[in-house]
Amino acid sequence: MSYKKVILNEFGGPEVLKVIEEENLPEPAAGEVRVKILAASATFTDTMVRKGIYFGFKETPPLSPGYDMVGVVDKIGANVDGFERGQMVADLTVFGAYTEYMLRPADSLVPVPAEVSPTDAVSMVLSYLTAYQMLHRVAKVKSGQSILVHGAGGAVGTALLELGKLLDLKIFGTASASKRELVEGLGAVHIDYAQEDFLARMQAEGKVDAAFDAISGENFKRSFQSLKKGGILVPYGFYDNAMGKGGSVPIDFMKVALWNILPNGRKASFYSIGDLRKKNPEWFKEDLDALFALLKEGKLKPAIERAMKLEEAAEAHKLIESAAVKGRIVLTVGE
Numbered sequence: 001m002s003y004k005k006v007i008l009n010e011f012g013g014p015e016v017l018k019v020i021e022e023e024n025l026p027e028p029a030a031g032e033v034r035v036k037i038l039a040a041s042a043t044f045t046d047t048m049v050r051k052g053i054y055f056g057f058k059e060t061p062p063l064s065p066g067y068d069m070v071g072v073v074d075k076i077g078a079n080v081d082g083f084e085r086g087q088m089v090a091d092l093t094v095f096g097a098y099t100e101y102m103l104r105p106a107d108s109l110v111p112v113p114a115e116v117s118p119t120d121a122v123s124m125v126l127s128y129l130t131a132y133q134m135l136h137r138v139a140k141v142k143s144g145q146s147i148l149v150h151g152a153g154g155a156v157g158t159a160l161l162e163l164g165k166l167l168d169l170k171i172f173g174t175a176s177a178s179k180r181e182l183v184e185g186l187g188a189v190h191i192d193y194a195q196e197d198f199l200a201r202m203q204a205e206g207k208v209d210a211a212f213d214a215i216s217g218e219n220f221k222r223s224f225q226s227l228k229k230g231g232i233l234v235p236y237g238f239y240d241n242a243m244g245k246g247g248s249v250p251i252d253f254m255k256v257a258l259w260n261i262l263p264n265g266r267k268a269s270f271y272s273i274g275d276l277r278k279k280n281p282e283w284f285k286e287d288l289d290a291l292f293a294l295l296k297e298g299k300l301k302p303a304i305e306r307a308m309k310l311e312e313a314a315e316a317h318k319l320i321e322s323a324a325v326k327g328r329i330v331l332t333v334g335e
């Protein structure tokens, strides 16, 4: 049986994403499961993979992007227990999820409750898990504390806002004017970073207990300066650098490490979903389970601006790279 897949044969702009037809379904080896994909996120990180600038990513074309997916178990390889055909599962694939079918090691799959929609569920994997672990595992924020979230109208930003609200945090969110309504609707104080100096505002507001920053460069420094004594900066991405606005990833790493050891009463600790999964695989499953439970209880409503078809992946990337997405885009796969 043939199936569709989005691949790139060379790194580059959105136009390198091509829809192809594979002739035969892949067969699961021992320990593997074939998953029929229902939904995959389209994220800023996928655009970095597509451009060949994703830090530490060693794969070379031809490849499919697709950092996460939700699907149903389609065929089970030998020596696999605990799964049944038709069961909904999720995984953080890092790449490869822009496809109708894929093979995954059975031990990396997380069961998804049948009551939640695949598009909501897939939003939990890369974006919400990143937000959840930064809040709970790294910054360890407490109810009533204040936080600063940059890119508050984006995929991870809106997840931080929703999860932060559940924790009763006071949240300041930087975003362009186009995302004001979304940010305020999620209960945060909107700061239009193009019109207002966020550091001056944080100083006027008495500073924050934690700052979550994926913008990079000078922004990291100013976020660090926005912290109260005892506060923590969690840098987790390099948006400006990826958008060609300069800066250096290795230098940013060095600066953050230095700020963390200097006796300044504040901490700084990088977050990487992949590194934390490697170090603490049980946290990955535990935290994703917690997010699926919140979703099932109706406590989370991911800000999905658009569901697009897998075949529209190139268009989705264009929208993401022009910061035109309020919240997130999910690619729906199959019928």
Ligand SMILES: NC(=O)c1ccc[n+]([C@@H]2O[C@H](COP(=O)([O-])OP(=O)(O)OC[C@H]3O[C@@H](n4cnc5c(N)ncnc54)[C@H](OP(=O)(O)O)[C@@H]3O)[C@@H](O)[C@H]2O)c1
Binding pocket: 043, 044, 045, 048, 126, 127, 130, 150, 151, 152, 153, 154, 155, 156, 157, 174, 175, 176, 177, 178, 179, 193, 214, 215, 236, 237, 238, 239, 271, 272, 273, 274, 320, 323, 325, 327, 328
């Ligand atoms: N470390 C990890 O494990 C991890 C996991 C997931 C994602 N990430 C990284 O996190 C970053 C965000 O990912 P995402 O999926 O949330 O991307 P996204 O949905 O594209 O959101 C990024 C947002 O940043 C806003 N923005 C751009 N420049 C800004 C500035 N100077 N100040 C404040 N906001 C600004 C953009 O919209 P406006 O300009 O219109 O406000 C956009 O909404 C990416 O760099 C990604 O690679 C890291």
